[in-house]
Amino acid sequence: MIAFDNVAYSYGGGELLSEISLRLTPGSFHFLTGPSGSGKSTFLKLCYAELLPTAGSVTIFDREVRSLGRDEVARMRRRVGVVHQDCQFLDHLPLAANVTLPLAVTGRETNAQDLADLMAWVGLGQLADALPPALSGGERQRAAVARAIITSPDVLLADEPTGNLDWEMSLRLLKLLVELNRMGTTILVATHDLNLIRNAKQQVAARVLRISNRRIQLAGADL
Numbered sequence: 039m040i041a042f043d044n045v046a047y048s049y050g051g052g053e054l055l056s057e058i059s060l061r062l063t064p065g066s067f068h069f070l071t072g073p074s075g076s077g078k079s080t081f082l083k084l085c086y087a088e089l090l091p092t093a094g095s096v097t098i099f100d101r102e103v104r105s106l107g108r109d110e111v112a113r114m115r116r117r118v119g120v121v122h123q124d125c126q127f128l129d130h131l132p133l134a135a136n137v138t139l140p141l142a143v144t145g146r147e148t149n150a151q152d153l154a155d156l157m158a159w160v161g162l163g164q165l166a167d168a169l170p171p172a173l174s175g176g177e178r179q180r181a182a183v184a185r186a187i188i189t190s191p192d193v194l195l196a197d198e199p200t201g202n203l204d205w206e207m208s209l210r211l212l213k214l215l216v217e218l219n220r221m222g223t224t225i226l227v228a229t230h231d232l233n234l235i236r237n238a239k240q241q242v243a244a245r246v247l248r249i250s251n252r253r254i255q256l257a258g259a260d261l
């Protein structure tokens with residue numbers, strides 16, 4: 039689904055990531071962990087061609103990213119949902135309009151019942167008309183997940199989705215991701231929260247990727 043072949047990335051200085059070769063197979067659940075500044079967000083950006091590798095190749099849905107034209111990148115992005123580290127919303131638009139924005143910008147209609155079901159699923163059924171500044175951190179994170187999956191993506195990339203949440207809310211968000219994975223979505227979550235990973239492993243066959251010394255390795259059972 040997403041494959042890295044001897045990939046390196048540099049923002050211009052030395053290499054931040056080197057010799058990365060790995061595959062995210064359909065239906066898999068991966069965590070990506072590593073210290074702050076180690077390149078987790080950068081890796082996620084390589085996964086949806088927001089950044090292009092400075093060496094090696096990244097293949098998304100069987101296409102090498104450098105071979106994709108602008109329209110093809112746009113088409114590919116429709117199949118990839120992203121929860122950004124700083125889940126930005128348009129503060130003057132109600133939550134429902136923010137969540138359906140990925141459909142609106144690509145000229146697609148929103149089915150009112152599907153939207154109501156999705157908002158209820160993330161526990162925001164009562165807040166469809168609220169403005170983003172009025173939401174709590176946990177509500178914002180769940181809205182960001184709703185926005186990322188409104189297009190029914192094949193892959194969901196979530197960057198520190200529980201970053202500002204208390205433990206109870208983190209578990210609630212994790213449960214949504216696990217349910218989504220059970221319905222077939224491939225999931226990659228960047229997080230520094232090892233407790234979250236330990237908890238997830240009791241619910242789902244998640245693999246853990248760890249960034250260390252610019253390389254990404256599969257972590258063992260010793261979390």
Ligand SMILES: Nc1ncnc2c1ncn2[C@@H]1O[C@H](COP(=O)(O)OP(=O)(O)OP(=O)(O)O)[C@@H](O)[C@H]1O
Pocket residue numbers: 049054072073074075076077078079080081123230
């Ligand atoms: N656009 C950019 N230009 C130059 N350097 C950047 C850019 N974006 C990130 N970096 C640097 O690359 C390194 C990795 O950043 P990245 O955001 O991928 O780390 P991270 O693992 O996600 O960190 P955190 O856990 O704090 O979110 C950092 O040193 C950062 O300063």
Ligand SMILES: [Mg+2]
Pocket residue numbers: 078079080123197
């Ligand atoms: Mg980050």
